[in-house]
Amino acid sequence: MTAPRKPGESPGTPPLGGVLKGLFRRFVPPTLELHDIQALILRPRPAPYYGTHAFVEIMDAAGGREAMRRLRTRVTSAADWREARSAWTAVALSYRGLEALGAPASALASFPRAFREGMAARADKLRDHGPNDPSRWQAPFGTGRVHLMVSVYADSEEAWRDELAGYEEQFATLTGLRVLLRQDFGAQPESRNAFGFKDGFTQPVVEGSGVEGWPGDGRPIKAGEFILGYKAEGGHALGAPTPEVLGRNGTYLVFRKYHSHVDAFNRYLHQGADTPEGREFLAAKLVGRWRSGAPLELAPEHDDVGLGADDSRNNDFRYRDDPKGLRTPVGSHIRRMNPRDTELKVLSDVNIRRIIRRSTTYGEPLGDSLRDDGKPRGLDFIAISARAIDTVEFLQSEWINSGNFIGRGTEKDPLLGVQDENAFFTVPGTPPRRISGIETFNTLDGGEYFFMPSLTALDWLAGL
Ligand code: HEM
Secondary structure (H helix, E strand, O other): OOOOOOOOOOOOOOOHHHHHHHHHOOOOOOOOOHHHOEHHHHOOOOOOOEEEEEEEEEOOHHHHHHHHHHHHOOEOEOOOOOOOOOEEEEEEEOHHHHHHHOOOHHHHHOOOHHHHHOOHHHHHHHOOOHHHOHHHOOOOOOOOOOOEEEEEEEOOHHHHHHHHHHHHHHHOOOOOEEEEEEEEEEOEHHHEOOOOOEOOOOOOOEOOOOOOOOOOOOOOEOHHHOOOOOEOOOOOEOOOOOOHHHHOOOEEEEEEEEEEOHHHHHHHHHHHOOOHHHHHHHHHHHHOEOOOOOEOOOOOOOOOHHHHHOOOOOOOOOOOOOOOOOOOOOOOHHHHHOOOOOOOOOOOOHHHOOOEEOOEEEOOOOOOOOOOOOOOOEEEEEEEEOOHHHHHHHHHHHHHOOOHHHOOOOOOOOOOOOOOOOOEEEEOOOOOEEEEOOOOOEEEEEEEEEEEOOHHHHHHHHOO
16 A cells, blocks of 8 residues: 555554654645645555546436535535545536536636537547547547546545445436446555556646645745636736636546556567566666656666555656756656656756646456456546646657657657657666557546536525
8 A cells, every 4th residue: 555645644653763753844825726626636646546437418407406405514624624524525517517507608718618619529639549539539528428537536445335326326316317337446565557567756846835845846936827716927917717616725636537458568578588587677768666656766777666655755856967868768757747857858848848647547446467357447537736638748749649849759758658659768768778569558448528616606606
């Protein structure tokens, strides 16, 4: 089991590293309107975790508004979560969902174009082609019928089941809603994802949230980058939907359901190395961390399980002293997704490209098998920020499906890139190793763009 990530994240004794760091930690009183902000935005995912995402269609506006009223009683705010129950709910709406609730035309028109169009219509911007093309998505994604995403997160199986039982009781009599897809999730043993990696380490520190980062998490980033209504990095608040009651303290959530092809990943490791140690080394090079979470930058030769488990150290690194990627390949997943202080060939402000990740793993482990067992497994990728849609479209086109920004030409992100027949991954060294035969290890089963309203906005929507 992973150690608790942040203060108050889950019950239990903090790791020694955390306690020592706690002695030096400066208390930062929150300045955001936490009571109005949904907990999921600022509440770290517990370890272990259990839960459900439900994708819901609103059949009639009255039923939808009644659902908002009842959901409002279940959504936990970011102010309550430290003392709150061990299960909590988050709610988000698609553009079609806002329409189905009967939101006024002026409010609908105030949302950005990409949100109004929806993820499937943005396939070109996202480079969702080939195996990721919306025509191949699992229903109901991309059909325009996903109006509402309701997510329950819990830190124990019992709390999760209790919470769902509460829902069944409260929603059994409600008409006008249809659950189109229910996706249960829960980390694999030791909170690993489908590929056997611990995940969820690096999160941006949101200024004013009262949640302080661990060493290496970087300076606090202006709250307006993550929550609407506050100053962003540019000194002004980003444009928000109107009226203010709808936009303020809300944010955007990008959901992408990935099917992980662990068998293909394992075959690639076999192609690149003859020994189990060599295969672990290559797996770490692809990601930038060992499966324990220990970063290659701090543990370049061997895994260091203690380092992986120590939150006061496992994110405390930069890339400045590794410009050629001899420790962490410049093309590895974590270095692409958050280049930190890497000198980029195509300039970009990395601080406005940060996302809060609340992704969840589903399915059983496949282990080191080279053959697929036909069972679905993968990752429900969840990115939250006030510019989440822009950021994910940027990451997809510039940092995932291209290598230009790091001088790597057509090479793509090894975990997420849509790879062609001649694709390869480069492990820098003298000489560098170019390992061909890399496949698309994660294909997209579908996704949606959502708006995550504040608690006040939920009331407003219920009263439309
Ligand atoms: C099936 C899909 C994915 C898998 C298996 C995966 C796996 C991982 C793993 C193992 C890590 C390192 C541990 C951690 O901090 O979580 C990581 C980090 C990260 N991933 Fe992913 N990821 C996936 C999708 C994505 C997507 C779609 C994005 C963005 C569009 C993304 C962005 C990031 C970021 C920003 C980090 C942190 C980088 C840092 O440490 O500085 N990931 N991912």
